[in-house]
Amino acid sequence: MEKYLKVSVVGQGTYGIVYKVKCRSTGKEFALKRYNYGVEDSTVRELSCLAALKGHPYVVSVHDCFFDEGKVAMLLSYVPYTLSGIIHKGHGLKSYHEPGRVERSIPLSFVAHFSRQVAHALSCMHEMNIVHRDLTPFNVLLTEDLTVKVADMGLSRQCSKWMSPTVVTEAYRAPELFDECGKYRLEYTCAIDMWSLGVMIAEAMEGEVIFRQRLDHREKSMYRIIAETLGSQRPLLRIDCILGP
C-alpha cells in the first residue's frame, strides 16, 4: 500500500469504502476498494468474477489485491462517473449533446450507447453463467469518454437452481424475486440482470427512478408498485420520443 497515496473517499457501500488513490511513482490514479470485514464470501466472489472477466472492455479492471490497515483491498481502474450521476445531474454528457433534438436530460443516442455496452458485459457474464445480482445506475460506472465499466460484483455468483433471493437494490429488483405478498423466491436465473438493465433504460428515458414509493402512496410492496406502474394509463416510455415526430 506504501506505493499509493489516498487522495479522497469516492464512495461508500455496504461492503466497503472506495478511495481515489495515486501511485507515488507514476502519478497514475486508481480506485482502492477496501472491504469492511475479513475475507467474506462477497470478497471472494467479487475478486473471482472480476478475474474471470479481466480484459472485458465494459467491466471495471482489477490490477492488484493486498491488505490495507489489516483489511482486504482491491486496486481498480479509477472510473469517474456513475450512470446515476449522468442521468440525474448530466455529468460528463457534453460530448453527447445533439443539436436540434427536443430538449431532454439524456440524449437517446446516449441511452442506446450505454444500454449496448451494459448488455455486452452482461452477455459475457451470462455466457460464463455468472449472474451480477446488483445492477443499478450506481454500479454502472463511466470513464471520461463515457465508456461503460460495470462494477460492484460483491453479489455476483455462478448461477444455480436455488440462490439467495435478498439481492438487487429494490427499485431494480426483478418481479420473479418476490411474489404478490412480498415473499421472496429462491428460484431465478441470469434474466434478473436483464430486468435491472430495462429499469435503468426506463430511468434514463424518463429522468426519474421508475419503481419507487410515491409520497402520496401508503407503504406498498415493490411487486405492487411494479404491477401498478406497468398497468397505469400513462405509457411508461413515450414512443414518439423513440421514433421522433
Ligand SMILES: Nc1ncnc2c1ncn2[C@@H]1O[C@H](COP(=O)(O)OP(=O)(O)OP(=O)(O)O)[C@@H](O)[C@H]1O
Ligand atoms: N473503480 C471505481 N472508480 C471510481 N469510483 C468507484 C469505483 N468503484 C466504486 N466506486 C464508487 O464507490 C461506490 C461504492 O462502490 P461499490 O458499489 O463497489 O461498493 P459496495 O460496498 O459493494 O456497494 P453496495 O452497497 O452498492 O453493494 C460506487 O457507487 C462508486 O461511486
